[in-house]
Amino acid sequence: MTTADSSKDLNQISDSASGFDSNLAGRYQQDKIFRIAALIATLAGLVVLGFLVFDILVDGLGRLLQNFPSFINSFPSRSADRAGVLSALVGSILLLIITALAAFPLGVGTGIFLQEFGGDSWFSKFVEVNIGNLAAVPSIIYGLLGLTVFVDLLFNVTGGRSVVSAGLTLALLILPVIIVATREAMKAVPDSLRLAGFALGSTRWQVIWEHVLPLALPGILTGTILALSRAIGETAPLIVIGAATFVPFLPTNLKDSFTALPIQIFNWTSRPQAAFHANAAAAIIVLMVLLLTMNAGAIFLRNKFQSER
Amino acid sequence: MFTNPQYGIFVLISATLLTSVVALLVAVPLGLMAAIFLSEYASRQVRGWLKPILEILAGVPTVVFGYFALLAVTPILRLFVPGLQTFNGLSAGLILGFAILPTIASLSEDAIYAVPQSLRQGAYALGATKRETITNVVLRAGLSGIVASIILGVARAVGETMIVTLAAGQNPTLTLDPRVPIATMTAFMVQVSGGDVAVGTIKYKSLFAVGMTLFLITLVLNIFSFWFVRRFQEKYE
Numbered sequence: 001m002t003t004a005d006s007s008k009d010l011n012q013i014s015d016s017a018s019g020f021d022s023n024l025a026g027r028y029q030q031d032k033i034f035r036i037a038a039l040i041a042t043l044a045g046l047v048v049l050g051f052l053v054f055d056i057l058v059d060g061l062g063r064l065l066q067n068f069p070s071f072i073n074s075f076p077s078r079s080a081d082r083a084g085v086l087s088a089l090v091g092s093i094l095l096l097i098i099t100a101l102a103a104f105p106l107g108v109g110t111g112i113f114l115q116e117f118g119g120d121s122w123f124s125k126f127v128e129v130n131i132g133n134l135a136a137v138p139s140i141i142y143g144l145l146g147l148t149v150f151v152d153l154l155f156n157v158t159g160g161r162s163v164v165s166a167g168l169t170l171a172l173l174i175l176p177v178i179i180v181a182t183r184e185a186m187k188a189v190p191d192s193l194r195l196a197g198f199a200l201g202s203t204r205w206q207v208i209w210e211h212v213l214p215l216a217l218p219g220i221l222t223g224t225i226l227a228l229s230r231a232i233g234e235t236a237p238l239i240v241i242g243a244a245t246f247v248p249f250l251p252t253n254l255k256d257s258f259t260a261l262p263i264q265i266f267n268w269t270s271r272p273q274a275a276f277h278a279n280a281a282a283a284i285i286v287l288m289v290l291l292l293t294m295n296a297g298a299i300f301l302r303n304k305f306q307s308e309r
Numbered sequence: 310m311f312t313n314p315q316y317g318i319f320v321l322i323s324a325t326l327l328t329s330v331v332a333l334l335v336a337v338p339l340g341l342m343a344a345i346f347l348s349e350y351a352s353r354q355v356r357g358w359l360k361p362i363l364e365i366l367a368g369v370p371t372v373v374f375g376y377f378a379l380l381a382v383t384p385i386l387r388l389f390v391p392g393l394q395t396f397n398g399l400s401a402g403l404i405l406g407f408a409i410l411p412t413i414a415s416l417s418e419d420a421i422y423a424v425p426q427s428l429r430q431g432a433y434a435l436g437a438t439k440r441e442t443i444t445n446v447v448l449r450a451g452l453s454g455i456v457a458s459i460i461l462g463v464a465r466a467v468g469e470t471m472i473v474t475l476a477a478g479q480n481p482t483l484t485l486d487p488r489v490p491i492a493t494m495t496a497f498m499v500q501v502s503g504g505d506v507a508v509g510t511i512k513y514k515s516l517f518a519v520g521m522t523l524f525l526i527t528l529v530l531n532i533f534s535f536w537f538v539r540r541f542q543e544k545y546e
Contacts, residue, residue, distance in 0.1 A: 027438045034440040035350055041342030042351075042359060045414070048407045049366045055381045056373070136461065136531040137524065138468020140495050143502070144520045152508060226368075233370025236470035236495065240502045240516075262372045262471075269376045269475055277380055284373050291368065 056288075060281025071282055075248040076264065080275030085283050087247040088264035091163065092232055092290070094251060095260055098167025099174065099231050104224055107175050111182025111220075116208055135176040142173045143240025151241060159255025161242035166258060169237050174227035181223020185216035218301050225298040229291050235262035261287045318522055320481045324398065324491035328473050329466040331402025331487060332409060336462055339406075340413030341455065347414070348421045349443055360415075367411035375475030378404035383476065396478025396490035405472050413462040420454020421447055425545045453541040460534035464527045470495035494523050 064071050066081075074084025110127075118124030146169030150158050158165040189212045197207035238260055245267040247259040261283055268280035343363070347356055383400040387393045393400075424447050432442040448455065478490030479500045492500070501516045 022436075027441070031438045031440040034443075035346075038342045038346035038350060041339045042346045044339050045343065045366050045407060045410050046359075046362055049362065049369070051381070052369070052373070052377045055377060059380070132535070133528065133531055136464050136527055138465075138470070138495070138527055140468065140470045140498055141520055141524050141527075144498075144517060147502075229368065233368075233372070235370070235372040236499065239499050242502065262370055265372050265376065266471065266475070269372075269379065277376075280376055284376060287370065287373070291370070295365075295368065 056281050056284050059278055060283075060285050063278040064282040064285050071279075072286070076246055076259075077248075080273060080279055083268075083276075083279055085261065085264055085286055087250060088259050088261045088283065089286060090250050091243075091247070091258040091260045092262075092287075094163055094258070095167050095170060096228060096232055098164060098254070099170040100224070100228055102168055102171035103174050103178055103227070103231075106171070107178025107224070108182050108220060110175075111179045111186065112208060112213075114179070115183045115186045116204070116212070131176045131179055135180070138236075139173055139234055140236040140240060142169055143237030145169065145172065146237060146241045161244075161257055162255045163251050163258035164254040166238055166241050166243065166260075169241055170231040170234060173234065173237060174231050177227040177230070178220075178224050181227070182216070182220050185219025185223065186212055188219065189215045218304065222298045222301045225294050225301070229294040229298075232294070233262060233287065233291060235266055238263055239266070261290070318494070318519060320483045321492060321494045321497050321519065322522070323483055323485075324477070324481070325467055325473075325493040325495070327398045327485060327487060327491060328402040328405055328477055328493055329463060331399060332405035332466045333459075333463065335403055335406025336410045336413050336466075337459055340410045340458075340462070341417055343410070343414040344417035344421055344455075345443060345448075348418050349439070349447070363411045363414060366407070367415075369408075371408060371469060371471040372475070374404050374408050375471040375473075378472055378476035390488060393488045394490055396476065396480070397488050398477050398491050399487035401473045401476035402487065404476065405466055405469055408469065408472060409462045409465045412465055413458050416458030416461065417451070417455045420451040420458065423454065424450040428545075450543055453538045453543070456541075457534045457538045460530050460537070464530040464534075467530070468495065468523060468527050470499060474499045494519050498523075 071084045072089065073086050074082060075086055076088075077083040114124050114127060118127070146165060150165035150168050151160050154165075158168070193211050193215070194207050197211050198204075202210070243263045244257045244259050245263060247257065251258055265280050265283045265287065268276045268283065271277075347359060351359060378400045379396075382404055383393070383395065383397065386400050386403075390399065428446055428450055429442050432446045437445065473493045474496040477493060477496060479492045479496050480490040481492040481497070482489060484491065498516055498519055501512055507513060
């Protein structure tokens with residue numbers, strides 16, 4: 001008997017004698033449907049993203065390019081076609097700088113401590129669990145924290161509803177992300193490097209500063225840039241802290257009141273006139289260009305890092 | 310605001326519940342199926358293209374999603390849904406779903422990807438087809454991670470602010486009708502802080518009361534998700 005015959009026999013046995021219906025054709029049909037459904041589900045997100053980008057370009061590109069660059073270098077105005085995003089753009093960039101200056105040293109420092117010094121002590125475990133919890137706290141709650149701590153308690157230092165209060169609040173918001181990115185980047189540095197350093201008589205700090213950190217730095221920077229690009233798109237905490245919606249001047253010091261791109265977008269979107277909606281779309285394009293530039297920087301760093309290793 | 314002397318957070322919680330349920334109806338099936346496609350079906354190359362695009366979707370600022378929901382999605386939905394108002398829970402919930410989809414998709418994908426290959430091969434050896442292997446073996450083995458990703462998605466939907474503020478309105482109504490304006494907890498907080506809030510007034514205190522409720526809800530969800538993972542995680546060598 002050939003193998004083909006025997007398998008045929010087996011099929012007959014299992015199909016008829018045991019009452020088992022293998023129905024392979026039908027099951028493969030189900031497989032096909034399932035596969036197509038999974039593909040459609042994946043594409044749904046992309047279609048929505050594509051439609052979103054298309055819609056915003058259609059709504060806003062005309063307004064952005066109309067006597068370019070007047071939209072970029074004008075202050076907000078009560079008439080929609082004279083309004084611009086200058087104070088919002090400068091506010092966003094100022095926030096970016098303050099947030100980076102505050103969050104980067106704190107986040108990287110915490111990451112280094114937890115990864116290299118913390119060990120298994122109850123303290124580092126406690127901090128670790130709470131960093132996990134912090135990352136899931138809604139951003140608007142950070143706004144409340146900023147309102148209490150920076151705007152009220154530290155009024156004399158921050159000047160109340162000021163650009164520095166907002167920057168520090170955003171720094172708290174992205175701190176968990178930077179800490180996790182730092183730890184991941186340092187975890188990826190092989191232990192043999194540390195051991196080699198110790199074998200040559202380096203102190204723990206010398207090993208970290210001269211060997212581990214330089215290797216981990218691209219990963220840390222990538223994580224930081226991605227976190228900052230999240231901060232720059234945040235709206236809710238800024239509203240709670242009390243960003244102004246109409247700022248026809250540039251901030252001259254850190255205690256000035258401020259506005260930011262997302263606040264300006266929110267304000268223009270919630271007005272009923274269509275002309276302001278076009279302004280909102282144009283401001284979204286400016287924000288997205290800023291975000292894309294930052295993300296491209298992060299991807300560039302990641303690729304450079306990967307090709308060098 | 311505050312002309313009605315009857316205070317209570319229930320109306321805000323019900324609105325948050327409504328938008329979150331709509332969002333989950335979108336995000337759970339789509340996110341889970343996308344995760345299955347990315348880890349089980351897509352070739353390495355396709356995966357390399359699709360994942361970054363999903364990450365871009367995750368990186369879109371929520372105020373942009375709010376603009377999109379209010380000014381692009383609602384007008385389209387009005388063609389199909391009779392009685393849909395300018396501000397409504399339906400379009401806010403739908404777009405909220407797409408905003409949390411990347412969270413659910415990418416965390417579930419990690420969970421599905423971590424299921425050892427030997428389990429799949431075992432299922433194939435027993436004569437299961439690919440779909441049977443995925444639904445009966447892989448999804449069950451990765452269940453703890455998948456549930457954790459969904460809970461995190463819920464926490465994000467509950468705490469999400471700008472989409473619901475812009476698209477669902479700021480009008481507290483006790484209703485389960487997704488076509489009318491409602492005010493979620495987060496939208497209420499935005500509305501209250503929009504004006505100047507004087508310290509110590511009842512406005513100021515209600516802002517913090519709502520914030521505390523929101524914080525407790527997300528904290529409980531987060532703790533539950535940690536507990537669930539630790540309790541039901543399958544350990545393979």
